[in-house]
Amino acid sequence: MIASFAIVILLSLALALASKRGQAGHDARAFFVASGQLGGLLVFFLSVGETYSVASMLGFPGGVYAHGDGFSAWFFGYILMIAPVIFFLGPWIARAGNLYGCATISDFFARHFESRALELVVTAAAIIVLVPVGTMQFLGLKIVLMTLAPDASPLLLITGAGILAFFYVAIAGLRASAFIAVLKDLLMIGSIMLVSGVALAGWQHGLTAQPSAPVAPMALHDMRFAVTTILVQSAGYAMLPQTWSFLFSARSADAIRRSQVAAPLYMIMFPLLMCVATYALFHGLHPAVPDQVFLTTASALLPRWLLGIVLAGVTLAGLVLLSTVCLAIGSLATRNLVRGLGETGQTRGAKIVTALYLLLSIASAESSGHLMATMNNIIYFGIVQTLPGLVAALRFRRTPAIAVIAGIVAGDIVALAIFASGIDVGGINPGLIGLLPNVAMLIALTALRPRQGARTVLDKLGDGAVAG
Amino acid sequence: MRPGLLLIGLCVPLALVLGSILLIPASLGHLFGISFKSWCLFACAPATSLLLAACAHRLRGGEARR
Numbered sequence: 001m002i003a004s005f006a007i008v009i010l011l012s013l014a015l016a017l018a019s020k021r022g023q024a025g026h027d028a029r030a031f032f033v034a035s036g037q038l039g040g041l042l043v044f045f046l047s048v049g050e051t052y053s054v055a056s057m058l059g060f061p062g063g064v065y066a067h068g069d070g071f072s073a074w075f076f077g078y079i080l081m082i083a084p085v086i087f088f089l090g091p092w093i094a095r096a097g098n099l100y101g102c103a104t105i106s107d108f109f110a111r112h113f114e115s116r117a118l119e120l121v122v123t124a125a126a127i128i129v130l131v132p133v134g135t136m137q138f139l140g141l142k143i144v145l146m147t148l149a150p151d152a153s154p155l156l157l158i159t160g161a162g163i164l165a166f167f168y169v170a171i172a173g174l175r176a177s178a179f180i181a182v183l184k185d186l187l188m189i190g191s192i193m194l195v196s197g198v199a200l201a202g203w204q205h206g207l208t209a210q211p212s213a214p215v216a217p218m219a220l221h222d223m224r225f226a227v228t229t230i231l232v233q234s235a236g237y238a239m240l241p242q243t244w245s246f247l248f249s250a251r252s253a254d255a256i257r258r259s260q261v262a263a264p265l266y267m268i269m270f271p272l273l274m275c276v277a278t279y280a281l282f283h284g285l286h287p288a289v290p291d292q293v294f295l296t297t298a299s300a301l302l303p304r305w306l307l308g309i310v311l312a313g314v315t316l317a318g319l320v321l322l323s324t325v326c327l328a329i330g331s332l333a334t335r336n337l338v339r340g341l342g343e344t345g346q347t348r349g350a351k352i353v354t355a356l357y358l359l360l361s362i363a364s365a366e367s368s369g370h371l372m373a374t375m376n377n378i379i380y381f382g383i384v385q386t387l388p389g390l391v392a393a394l395r396f397r398r399t400p401a402i403a404v405i406a407g408i409v410a411g412d413i414v415a416l417a418i419f420a421s422g423i424d425v426g427g428i429n430p431g432l433i434g435l436l437p438n439v440a441m442l443i444a445l446t447a448l449r450p451r452q453g454a455r456t457v458l459d460k461l462g463d464g465a466v467a468g
Numbered sequence: 469m470r471p472g473l474l475l476i477g478l479c480v481p482l483a484l485v486l487g488s489i490l491l492i493p494a495s496l497g498h499l500f501g502i503s504f505k506s507w508c509l510f511a512c513a514p515a516t517s518l519l520l521a522a523c524a525h526r527l528r529g530g531e532a533r534r
Contacts, residue, residue, distance in 0.1 A: 069506045077485045084478045087520050261520045264513040271510045278501030
């Protein structure tokens with residue numbers, strides 16, 4: 001099992017080294033966003049590499065195992081709606097990135113609105129959003145690696161995973177992540193098809209049997225939660241810093257669109273993962289914690305050497321997302337938080353930030369991780385507050401930077417206050433409620449202090465009314 | 469953005485997802501322990517892919533004409 005795992009990991013390192021060949025330039029933009037030279041296939045793999053991490057592979061079947069298939073509604077719904085949102089919005093973000101020579105979301109806001117204050121506000125929001133992602137990945141990796149080597153020290157195992165993620169970043173930046181994402185996705189979907197296929201072949205109950213717990217109809221509160229969370233999280237995904245990185249890395253708008261046409265087909269993994277969870281429920285498999293249900297089922301059904309390959313696939317799922325998040329946080333820190341670094345300084349600084357971020361995430365995963373788990377909940381309703389600013393940049397030439405800043409701050413305060421106080425808002429996602437004061441501030445301050453002589457992104461791109 | 473394409477590529481997939489969640493009863497039956505309601509939701513994925521492919525085709529045609 002360990003040998004087959006090691007072979008796959010060595011193969012991933014070889015891919016990272018191979019990705020250096022064909023690299024267009026050695027400047028910071030080449031390191032952070034592959035100089036916008038990735039074709040449709042690599043953009044697709046990078047896109048799904050960022051969407052489906054170790055959390056999807058372990059957390060989704062774990063949620064179904066613990067809470068039944070009602071859990072899937074909002075989760076599946078929001079991930080599916082990401083594709084149409086990116087299909088239409090992504091090409092505009094990519095074109096705006098080319099227009100201003102951006103490598104980060106903050107670059108765009110700073111250069112379009114010509115405001116250092118707005119750059120800092122967006123950078124702070126983006127970094128806060130990225131901090132818990134690393135902890136979540138290491139918590140998942142700990143479960144995977146403990147299955148591989150139950151007697152080893154968990155700290156040692158996740159430190160090894162952290163070193164590997166650092167190497168991926170240091171070798172070739174985002175280009176390495178894109179190449180490894182191809183291997184990761186082939187292994188990930190292959191592993192899921194294999195485990196679910198063996199489970200379905202060995203299914204010993206009636207095909208139409210239902211779980212022992214009665215299926216309760218969805219309450220109005222839950223419906224409101226599902227609908228508003230799908231809206232907020234699919235829109236919020238478009239504003240995640242690592243999403244902007246992959247959009248900036250695309251060679252053309254058509255490459256982004258083609259990747260999003262194919263992305264929903266990749267979601268075949270969800271019914272298959274659900275089959276694995278229900279197989280465990282029906283066939284008396286008892287994982288120590290619900291998130292282990294996929295690995296417990298794989299351990300029960302597969303030979304050891306094949307299990308090693310499955311574990312390597314899940315590990316790479318965590319490491320690819322970790323590497324793209326490291327690059328996103330590194331670029332934000334060295335381009336937007338600290339200014340005036342040269343091209344070499346930015347890439348060197350990003351490697352230092354990557355190392356610090358990985359250490360912080362490992363330490364957090366080794367402690368309880370509860371704080372990070374809570375922070376993980378606020379990712380989407382925090383970052384979605386930057387969306388009105390993007391819409392304003394695309395369409396409204398009179399919106400000043402101060403209106404965008406006030407909108408983001410007001411939206412985040414309202415959303416966080418609702419979340420932290422636990423006020424019952426009838427199941428409505430706090431991010432959606434936060435968007436109301438956000439947009440109100442944006443409109444009011446645009447009316448009070450309109451920007452003079454500015455042009456929208458669409459004006460600058462010379463096409464104010466075509467489809468994305 | 470062209471309203472027709474937004475309708476096909478964004479509104480119809482959203483309507484399909486919300487329809488599966490809100491309109492299909494949870495008690496219709498199960499296959500492999502998974503409710504029919506969930507299977508309907510899963511079927512929205514290939515449907516969305518087809519709708520986006522149609523939009524991409526129209527957009528490519530429009531760009532070629534320009």
